[in-house]
Amino acid sequence: MTSRAKFALVDCNNFYASCERVFEPKLEGRPIVVLSNNDGCIIARSNEAKALGIKMGVPYFKVRDLIVRNGVVVKSSNYPLYGDMSSRVMRVISQYSPIQEVYSIDESFIDLAGLPFHLRNHMQSLRQKVKSWTGVPVCVGIGSTKVLAKLANRIAKKYIKFNGVFDIDELPYERYCKLLQSVEVVDLWGIGRQSARKLNRIGISSSYDFYQADIGVIETLLGVNGKKVYQELYGNSCVPIESIPPTRQQIVSSRSFGSDLKDFHELNQALTSLARKAVNKLNDHKLATTTITVFIYTNPHKKNKTCIHLSKTVGMTTAIQDESQLIPLIAKILKLIYKPGYSFYKGGIVLSNLVKNYPQQDLFLTNEDNQRKIDSTNKSNAIRSVNKRFNESLKYASEVGNDKWKPRADFRSNRYTTSWTELLVI
């Protein structure tokens, strides 16, 4: 056997709520909930809010009474702030290991194998540094596989006596079994809801049942991925760290509208704005798209109304990478699918079949066409630079209108770290 693998999972404590507290210290100790786009559902809770029994994912209006009664602080999601704070946290974490995988906005795996440090002390110092540099509290789980590191993180979060760092490999065998008994199988990293349902059906409900099951049964039931989780519980590392993020397969830009839209031009206005967001992402990743999907829905939760779901996908001969080409196309597709008389509550675009954005030669274009294409790319770049510097001041004509579509964000905090006009005032 080669030298033993060792991983740590660094996970921010209630990340969104913690970000809000960095810039509003008086929220410390108070219950906080963060709402999804358009202020629909609860997507994050502080410990105090969890203790009040507010569940993840419930619609805001359903718990509004509970929230008002208990003085819970409500925030609309502020992704510019969370994104910037996340990249700060991730960069500090990267100082502690040469190999890092940023797993999500608030979680990161790092490889600890072969590091010449006392690992628990090393991770304690990571924890203190992230907290003092960024203000965000984190917990660290250590284990010889990623599944174990994730499990260890649960313990580090749950029991104060470990001071935020827990190494699961230090647990004696009986205690480890006890721990597995207390964790439901659906809470294991890599076991989704679907897999858990299959396991429950054959009587496996706790992680310990899973651990004791026959490997052949697991493999036939869940396939190779389930087998990997199983083996990782035994300490055999099967899922390596992915330090290079996979290239994006598609870019989705969609929103629930602030109020339902009926009019073609209102829809087109919303989609134009979403198209510009998607193109920005496209350019950030230096990609171009060859397939565009436009979709609009009516609200499926409204009673006595038929729910319709309209969409169309269009492929192109040359890759598109700037909005002056994309926006007219989207209007055309929308014209094809749009039906008058319905109230649409959600819409968006999907860009797929992404390719690297080399300037591509189209065989059927003349010199003038090519020149026009280059001009339009330059123009789009210029517009983008202006908007970056002057806070979205340039708009396309189809984007201008009544802003009825704009998602609600009634309780958003300032974009303290990404906008000069919204800095913290002291």
Add this chain to the structure above:
Amino acid sequence: MNMHSHGGARKGAGRKKNSGSFKEETKVLRVPISLVDSITPSIEMYKSQIKSGVEVLLTKNNATELLIPIFTSRVQAGFPSPADDHLEDTLDLNTHLIHHQEATFFVKAQGDSMIGAGIHQGDILIVDKSLTPKSGKIVIAVVDGEFTVKRLHKYKGNITLKAENPEFENIKIRGTDELIIWGVVTSVIHQYD
């Protein structure tokens, strides 16, 4: 000596010289794979430039992005600049003012309790959260949940947050007060109207 009167290369056969997409002689070059992505677009763009006969202006998206100066290779006339050997990076205020990027935040000053330290209403303060707050430093402090900017004084276990304006009271920290030093102010940006 005419050994063979037939066979071999015929004069004028094959592709005409300088007839490729570049209209000039080309050269095979070994390129590290990691640079392929950054070099190919410039070549492609150069190609379309020649084809259309119009010069392409590159818009620079990112100041830190390195552009490969492939377009300058056409300029051959004239004397080389005597300053060429002395070219240095331009001065970057970020590297001058920010030492811990991840821990640095900008905040806006309000009021004039710190006017003696050169902090005016509306100034932007550069705050480094990673620094240990030593006595004498200007700090962003949180007293009972509220932000304030003051000069920190520690003496024999007594902590005072001092204002730099005689019209303002100092804040003496008592045992019951909750004090957090949020960050240390390293610079102030004061812009004249």
